[in-house]
Amino acid sequence: xxxxxxxxxxxxxxxxxxxxxxxxxxxxxxxxxxxxxxxxxxxxxxxxxxxxxxxxxxxxxxxxxxxxxxxxxxxxxxxxxxxxxxxxxxxxxxxxxxxxxxxxxxxxxxxxxxxxxxxxxxxxxxxxxxxxxxxxxxxxxxxxxxxxxxxxxxxxxxxxxxxxxxxxxxxxxxxxxxxxxxxxxxxxxxxxxxxxxxxxxxxxxxxxxxxxxxxxxxxxxxxxxxxxxxxxxxxxxxxxxxxxxxxxxxxxxxxxxxxxxxxxxxxxxxxxxxxxxxxxxxxxxxxxxxxxxxxxxxxxxxxxxxxxxxxxxxxxxxxxxxxxxxxxxxxxxxxxxxxxxxxxxxxxxxxxxxxxxxxxxxxxxxxxxxxxxxxxxxxxxxxxxxxxxxxxxxxxxxxxxxxxxxxxxxxxxxxxxxxxxxxxxxxxxxxxxxxxxxxxxxxxxxxxxxxxxxxxxxxxxxxxxxxxxxxxxxxxxxxxxxxxxxxxxxxxxxxxxxxxxxxxxxxxxxxxxxxxxxxxxxxxxxxxxxxxxxxxxxxxxxxxxxxxxxxxxxxxxxxxxxxxxxxxxxxxxxxxxxxxxxxxxxxxxxxxxxxxxxx
Amino acid sequence: xxxxxxxxxxxxxxxxxxxxxxxxxxxxxxxxxxxxxxxxxxxxxxxxxxxxxxxxxxxxxxxxxxxxxxxxxxxxxxxxxxxxxxxxxxxxxxx
Numbered sequence: 001x002x003x004x005x006x007x008x009x010x011x012x013x014x015x016x017x018x019x020x021x022x023x024x025x026x027x028x029x030x031x032x033x034x035x036x037x038x039x040x041x042x043x044x045x046x047x048x049x050x051x052x053x054x055x056x057x058x059x060x061x062x063x064x065x066x067x068x069x070x071x072x073x074x075x076x077x078x079x080x081x082x083x084x085x086x087x088x089x090x091x092x093x094x095x096x097x098x099x100x101x102x103x104x105x106x107x108x109x110x111x112x113x114x115x116x117x118x119x120x121x122x123x124x125x126x127x128x129x130x131x132x133x134x135x136x137x138x139x140x141x142x143x144x145x146x147x148x149x150x151x152x153x154x155x156x157x158x159x160x161x162x163x164x165x166x167x168x169x170x171x172x173x174x175x176x177x178x179x180x181x182x183x184x185x186x187x188x189x190x191x192x193x194x195x196x197x198x199x200x201x202x203x204x205x206x207x208x209x210x211x212x213x214x215x216x217x218x219x220x221x222x223x224x225x226x227x228x229x230x231x232x233x234x235x236x237x238x239x240x241x242x243x244x245x246x247x248x249x250x251x252x253x254x255x256x257x258x259x260x261x262x263x264x265x266x267x268x269x270x271x272x273x274x275x276x277x278x279x280x281x282x283x284x285x286x287x288x289x290x291x292x293x294x295x296x297x298x299x300x301x302x303x304x305x306x307x308x309x310x311x312x313x314x315x316x317x318x319x320x321x322x323x324x325x326x327x328x329x330x331x332x333x334x335x336x337x338x339x340x341x342x343x344x345x346x347x348x349x350x351x352x353x354x355x356x357x358x359x360x361x362x363x364x365x366x367x368x369x370x371x372x373x374x375x376x377x378x379x380x381x382x383x384x385x386x387x388x389x390x391x392x393x394x395x396x397x398x399x400x401x402x403x404x405x406x407x408x409x410x411x412x413x414x415x416x417x418x419x420x421x422x423x424x425x426x427x428x429x430x431x432x433x434x435x436x437x438x439x440x441x442x443x444x445x446x447x448x449x450x451x452x453x454x455x456x457x458x459x460x461x462x463x464x465x466x467x468x469x470x471x472x473x474x475x476x477x478x479x480x481x482x483x484x485x486x487x488x489x490x491x492x493x494x495x496x497x498x499x500x501x502x503x504x505x506x507x508x509x510x511x512x513x514x515x516x517x518x519x520x521x522x523x524x525x526x527x528x529x530x531x532x533x534x535x536x537x538x539x540x541x542x543x544x545x546x547x548x549x550x551x552x553x554x555x556x557x558x559x560x561x562x563x564x565x566x567x568x569x570x571x572x573x574x575x576x577x578x579x580x581x582x583x584x585x586x587x588x589x590x591x592x593x594x595x596x597x598x599x
Numbered sequence: 600x601x602x603x604x605x606x607x608x609x610x611x612x613x614x615x616x617x618x619x620x621x622x623x624x625x626x627x628x629x630x631x632x633x634x635x636x637x638x639x640x641x642x643x644x645x646x647x648x649x650x651x652x653x654x655x656x657x658x659x660x661x662x663x664x665x666x667x668x669x670x671x672x673x674x675x676x677x678x679x680x681x682x683x684x685x686x687x688x689x690x691x692x693x694x
Contacts, residue, residue: 211661282682285679
């Protein structure tokens with residue numbers, strides 16, 4: 001059986017599994033459809049949250065970004081897990097006690113203002129739409145590879161599948177489908193990692209393999225995997241893998257933005273509204289992180305080991321020997337993945353100096369210029385290696401069996417589709433339920449509400465697809481921008497709503513608008529207005545940026561502005577009424593928490 | 600209103616603020632550890648830890664890529680356990 005059929009088989013089988021479970025669970029109880037999680041054990045709920053949370057950014061993109069930069073991109077690892085600490089300590093138990101279903105409802109009630117609810121809805125739509133753009137980038141890569149077509153065609157087909165998937169809707173609500181998605185996703189991520197870790201270090205646990213001695217070829221006795229990696233990448237003029245090359249300010253702010261954003265994204269927070277008890281909300285966050293950590297502890301190993309494998313494939317005789325020949329790439333089965341990925345347009349090479357070999361090195365390094373001149377190299381000949389293909393290509397790069405490659409394709413699609421569909425549902429319910437029914441046309445019929453939800457979904461996916469064709473960055477970088485926006489707008493409002501009785505309606509609204517406005521404008525100034533390339537006023541680099549802070553890291557500053565403005569304005573305006581102070585008091589203690597009620 | 604209900608009312612108010620103060624204290628301690636392992640050991644204090652080597656690199660690298668995640672897990676489970684205990688001490692747990 002060829003690889004294409006095998007991929008199709010795995011993807012098809014996993015989809016049949018999700019749909020089967022959705023139908024089975026639906027037949028059991030329709031009321032659980034809307035309140036997924038109620039009456040579900042915290043461990044099960046944690047697993048479903050993990051599936052919901054880990055998207056194309058975590059699965060497809062993150063390890064690739066770590067692989068090509070090393071230590072500097074540790075921010076993704078700390079940021080996307082550290083946010084759960086904020087969520088568990090500062091938000092989850094109190095929002096559960098409050099007992100409503102949506103984030104904007106809490107903000108509307110706590111700040112006794114329909115305007116606050118409206119502003120919260122706008123913040124949610126902006127952050128979620130940006131998030132979907134990142135997902136679509138990942139969907140395009142996954143579909144492009146597994147249907148063996150160009151990235152653009154893959155993206156367009158993927159968009160249709162995501163739309164159908166989200167309209168079908170049941171996928172999202174049924175907790176057990178998400179449990180199945182988690183199982184597929186984590187197996188697809190860890191099984192190839194275990195194989196590769198065994199190949200390179202003899203350790204079956206990739207997280208430990210990363211810090212073990214390597215058994216791979218290399219000559220002079222045993223060396224640590226990371227030591228060896230550092231050595232071969234610096235030999236080729238690249239920055240060392242384990243050292244820091246980014247300034248501390250940007251790294252801290254970027255990590256902080258991802259952490260705060262995690263605790264401010266609606267589709268994650270929503271899961272904690274519906275657990276049976278306040279104490280369960282506390283445990284659920286912990287279990288969710290356990291299941292997330294299984295992937296996040298593996299990811300740095302995947303990145304480092306893939307970088308080592310790729311470099312060794314390009315330099316089969318060592319970094320001081322001869323580079324791989326074009327003939328070998330075309331004939332040796334270990335290089336088949338290069339031709340496959342070339343079809344997607346995300347990988348390319350060119351024998352610039354016509355010596356029949358492909359030299360992969362950093363042609364921007366001054367130290368390499370001399371060596372290149374001496375050897376007649378005319379620039380890096382591995383001309384394109386998109387970071388987002390690394391995880392999906394990883395089993396092929398390591399020459400793993402065909403079924404592992406099929407499994408990874410299924411896992412990548414599960415990650416991208418579940419999160420994209422979940423976000424589209426969040427956007428459509430925000431538009432139809434919170435915006436139209438809650439604000440503009442309160443007497444609209446159920447049918448009209450459903451129709452407007454579908455239209456909102458179609459518009460959102462249309463926008464995300466168009467912008468996804470020319471994304472503002474790799475999948476995980478685009479998603480990082482969404483986190484910055486959520487960090488600057490939603491998280492501070494929620495936190496002040498619980499921890500301060502003094503912050504009032506005017507304060508919260510001004511805070512959210514200031515935080516979102518500042519962050520969005522700063523991002524657009526560097527990434528282009530509405531992410532359209534070429535319309536940016538400042539280059540998107542640390543040195544060229546407006547305040548010396550990269551656009552992906554600005555969310556943390558936006559959050560500080562939100563806090564400061566909200567508090568300042570509140571002090572200058574009227575104190576909160578007594579019933580709001582009582583509401584805050586009651587949210588702070590678990591006793592008397594009823595079942596979450598629908599709006 | 601009898602003296603007794605007034606006293607119970609005052610007692611309840613004191614308990615509620617005592618419970619909240621205790622909660623804030625646990626949150627602050629947990630967040631100090633949260634920041635220390637990630638922003639501290641993982642980023643800012645990394646040069647200070649460079650002498651301690653772990654599997655081919657230094658301790659700061661380990662904290663940035665794995666250690667902080669493990670500490671985050673421990674923190675969330677500690678907080679859940681400690682708060683559920685605190686709920687019972689102050690009698691504010693759910694039925």
